[in-house]
Amino acid sequence: MPIVIEKLTYTYQSGSVNAFTALHEIDLTINDGEFVGLIGHTGSGKSTLIQQLNGLMQPTSGIVKVDGYDMSDKKQRAKGRALVGMVFQYPDYQLFDETVYKDISFGPKNMKLDAEEVDRRVREAMRLVGLDFDEFAEKSPFELSGGEKRRTALAGIIAMYPKYLVLDEPMAGLDPAGRRAVLKMIDDFRKQLGCAVVMVSHSMDDIAKTADKVVVLRDGKIYTSGTPEEIFSRADELYEMGLEPPFAARLASELKRRGFVLPDGIYTNAALADALDAYKGGLGNV
Numbered sequence: 185m186p187i188v189i190e191k192l193t194y195t196y197q198s199g200s201v202n203a204f205t206a207l208h209e210i211d212l213t214i215n216d217g218e219f220v221g222l223i224g225h226t227g228s229g230k231s232t233l234i235q236q237l238n239g240l241m242q243p244t245s246g247i248v249k250v251d252g253y254d255m256s257d258k259k260q261r262a263k264g265r266a267l268v269g270m271v272f273q274y275p276d277y278q279l280f281d282e283t284v285y286k287d288i289s290f291g292p293k294n295m296k297l298d299a300e301e302v303d304r305r306v307r308e309a310m311r312l313v314g315l316d317f318d319e320f321a322e323k324s325p326f327e328l329s330g331g332e333k334r335r336t337a338l339a340g341i342i343a344m345y346p347k348y349l350v351l352d353e354p355m356a357g358l359d360p361a362g363r364r365a366v367l368k369m370i371d372d373f374r375k376q377l378g379c380a381v382v383m384v385s386h387s388m389d390d391i392a393k394t395a396d397k398v399v400v401l402r403d404g405k406i407y408t409s410g411t412p413e414e415i416f417s418r419a420d421e422l423y424e425m426g427l428e429p430p431f432a433a434r435l436a437s438e439l440k441r442r443g444f445v446l447p448d449g450i451y452t453n454a455a456l457a458d459a460l461d462a463y464k465g466g467l468g469n470v
């Protein structure tokens with residue numbers, strides 16, 4: 185069963201003079217096992233939208249249902265929320281316990297798993313996020329580097345085996361090697377446990393590499409959604425919204441402007457390299 189969002193509208197400080205409607209009539213479905221990339225300019229409503237998925241905020245109007253559980257209903261919300269693992273933009277807000285081990289085990293313990301299973305999950309989650317158990321288990325989360333904090337926050341969520349893993353800019357502030365590592369981790373985890381992923385990212389390249397479906401938010405509305413190929417071939421519209429298309433899409437459009445005859449819909453480095461290979465072959469045959 186999927187997450188189904190219908191005509192979701194959300195207004196901050198509803199009813200006051202400061203009321204601000206951040207989401208307008210959003211319709212969106214997140215299917216089992218799907219990787220959804222959520223993009224949009226700062227302030228477009230991405231963080232507001234994903235906080236509705238685990239019931240941190242409830243719709244002002246409209247419906248959010250997680251596997252059939254209505255997130256506007258208090259009892260059903262608890263059941264829906266148990267299926268959704270949320271990794272926040274700033275890991276500092278998520279980490280609070282004395283040691284990395286205690287922090288990661290907090291969620292699984294709350295699920296009333298027995299001690300042995302909790303321990304197994306903490307070790308597995310630390311392995312999946314690349315934190316060496318002997319080195320990190322007894323460290324304080326506050327002694328960690330930015331990247332290690334992110335890994336710890338992610339481990340605490342994946343140790344609960346969420347059916348839906350929701351991540352708000354999980355690679356923000358990391359260097360390129362850190363970005364690649366965290367992205368790979370998310371993808372590995374998804375493959376291993378078969379969960380769906382909803383990932384907010386500013387990096388179109390990261391979304392291009394991983395997403396099955398791309399959703400573009402603009403001023404609190406879904407501007408468009410589709411496959412990465414459909415979305416990233418509309419480079420001009422992305423530019424106009426202040427978003428930068430993936431590197432390969434930008435280079436392909438520049439090459440076309442200079443007279444290269446390349447197929448449409450190139451947005452990964454591999455696809456561009458293939459197209460240039462074919463081009464080179466064509467030149468050789470002249």
Ligand SMILES: Nc1ncnc2c1ncn2[C@@H]1O[C@H](COP(=O)(O)OP(=O)(O)O)[C@@H](O)[C@H]1O
Nearest residue numbers: 196204206224225226227228229230231232233
């Ligand atoms: N607590 C709040 N009160 C009032 N307005 C808010 C609040 N949080 C966010 N907003 C506004 O809602 C809009 C969407 O914000 P947000 O969901 O954080 O966007 P994004 O994550 O895409 O940058 C922005 O205009 C923002 O200023």
Ligand SMILES: [Mg+2]
Nearest residue numbers: 230231232352
């Ligand atoms: Mg945000």
